Amino acid sequence: xxxxxxxxxxxxxxxxxxxxxxxxxxxxxxxxxxxxxxxxxxxxxxxxxxxxxxxxxxxxxxxxxxxxxxxxxxxxxxxxxxxxxxxxxxxxxxxxxxxxxxxxxxxxxxxxxxxxxxxxxxxxxxxxxxxxxxxxxxxxxxxxxxxxxxxxxxxxxxxxxxxxxxxxxxxxxxxxxxxxxxxxxxxxxxxxxxxxxxxxxxxxxxxxxxxxxxxxxxxxxxxxxxxxxxxxxxxxxxxxxxxxxxxxxxxxxxxxxxxxxxxxxxxxxxxxxxxxxxxxxxxxxxxxxxxxxxxxxxxxxxxxxxxxxxxxxxxxxxxxxxxxxxxxxxxxxxxxxxxxxxxxxxxxxxxxxxxxxxxxxxxxxxxxxxxxxxx
Numbered sequence: 065x066x067x068x069x070x071x072x073x074x075x076x077x078x079x080x081x082x083x084x085x086x087x088x089x090x091x092x093x094x095x096x097x098x099x100x101x102x103x104x105x106x107x108x109x110x111x112x113x114x115x116x117x118x119x120x121x122x123x124x125x126x127x128x129x130x131x132x133x134x135x136x137x138x139x140x141x142x143x144x145x146x147x148x149x150x151x152x153x154x155x156x157x158x159x160x161x162x163x164x165x166x167x168x169x170x171x172x173x174x175x176x177x178x179x180x181x182x183x184x185x186x187x188x189x190x191x192x193x194x195x196x197x198x199x200x201x202x203x204x205x206x207x208x209x210x211x212x213x214x215x216x217x218x219x220x221x222x223x224x225x226x227x228x229x230x231x232x233x234x235x236x237x238x239x240x241x242x243x244x245x246x247x248x249x250x251x252x253x254x255x256x257x258x259x260x261x262x263x264x265x266x267x268x269x270x271x272x273x274x275x276x277x278x279x280x281x282x283x284x285x286x287x288x289x290x291x292x293x294x295x296x297x298x299x300x301x302x303x304x305x306x307x308x309x310x311x312x313x314x315x316x317x318x319x320x321x322x323x324x325x326x327x328x329x330x331x332x333x334x335x336x337x338x339x340x341x342x343x344x345x346x347x348x349x350x351x352x353x354x355x356x357x358x359x360x361x362x363x364x365x366x367x368x369x370x371x372x373x374x375x376x377x378x379x380x381x382x383x384x385x386x387x388x389x390x391x392x393x394x395x396x397x398x399x400x401x402x403x404x405x406x407x408x409x410x411x412x413x414x415x416x417x418x419x420x421x422x423x424x425x426x427x428x429x430x431x432x433x434x435x436x437x438x439x
Contacts, residue, residue, distance in 0.1 A: 101389040102230040110237035115273040117238050131238035152301035264407050271403045283310040286355045293347045316375050320352045369420045370398045
C-alpha cells in the first residue's frame with residue numbers, strides 16, 4: 065500500500081443547480097447592468113482608494129473624514145483630466161467633417177482599387193441576373209430628428225443617477241472600511257470563517273491597490289513620454305494624445321492598439337510627408353514596447369500577471385455585457401480572482417488556470433505533474 069495519499073483539495077463538481085444559479089446570475093447582471101455597473105465600479109474604486117484611507121486612519125484621522133478627503137481628491141483629479149482633454153478634443157470634434165474629407169483624399173487610391181473590384185463583382189452578378197426584372201426601389205424611410213438639447217438631456221438622464229450611485233456607494237465603502245466588511249461577513253458565517261474571509265479581502269485590497277498604484281505611475285510616465293514624442297514630431301495637440309495614451313493604457317492590448325490607430329490617423333491627416341507619419345507611429349510603437357515588455361514586468365512583476373487569452377476574453381465578454389464599464393472591470397476582476405486563488409486552500413487549480421503560460425523548458429514536466437495530481 066502506497067504511503068502517498070491522493071490530494072483531497074480538488075475542485076468541487078459543478079452540479080445542475082449551481083449551473084442554473086450561475087446562469088440566472090449572468091442573465092440578471094446582463095439585463096440589470098444599468099443598476100449593477102455603478103456598484104461594481106464603486107467596489108473597484110473602493111479597493112483602489114482604501115489604502116490611503118486606512119493610512120490616514122492610522123494617523124488618527126477619522127475614517128469618515130479621510131474617506132471624504134481621498135474621494136474628493138480622486139474625483140478632482142478625474143475632473144482635471146477631463147478638463148485638460150476637453151478643449152483640444154472639442155477642436156478635433158469640430159474639425160471632424162474636414163478631417164474625414166482629408167482621410168478620404170489620403171486613401172483615395174486604395175478606395176479606387178476597391179471600387180473597381182466592387183464594379184467587377186456587380187457586373188458579374190448582373191450577367192447572371194439578365195432576364196429578371198429589377199425589383200422596385202423601396203421608399204426611403206422618414207427618420208425623425210431631435211434637437212441637440214433634447215438629445216443631450218436624453219443621453220444624460222440615465223447617466224446622472226449612475227454617477228450619484230457610484231459616488232455614494234464608494235463613500236460608504238471607504239467610510240465603513242474593514243469593520244463594515246467584518247460585520248457583513250460575520251452575519252453569514254462563523255467567527256473562524258469570517259476572519260478567514262476578511263484576511264482574503266485584506267489581501268485583495270492590498271494587492272489590487274498596489275497593482276493600480278504602480279500601473280498609474282507607469283501610465284503617467286508613459287503618457288508624458290508619448291506627449292513629448294508627439295511634440296517632437298510636430299503633432300497638433302500633442303499632450304492630448306499623451307493623456308489619451310495614459311488613460312487607454314489601463315486596458316491591456318486593446319488600449320495601446322486603439323491609441324496606435326488614433327495616432328496613425330491624426331498623423332496621416334496632419335502631415336503630407338510619409339516619413340513624418342512613420343516617425344510618429346514608429347516612436348509610439350517603440351515607447352509602447354518598452355513599457356509593455358520591460359517596465360511593466362519589472363515593476364509590476366510576474367506575480368500579478370494573468371493569461372493574455374483570459375484578459376482578451378474578459379475584455380470581449382465584458383464589453384458585450386456591460387460596454388465600457390465591463391472593459392474597465394475585466395482586468396481588475398481577473399487580478400482579484402488570482403489573488404483570491406493564491407490565498408485560498410484549494411486555489412491551485414484556479415491559479416494554474418489564470419496564470420500566464422509558462423515559457424520555461426520544464427513547463428511540460430510541470431504540466432504532467434499537475435495533471436497527475438488532479439487524477
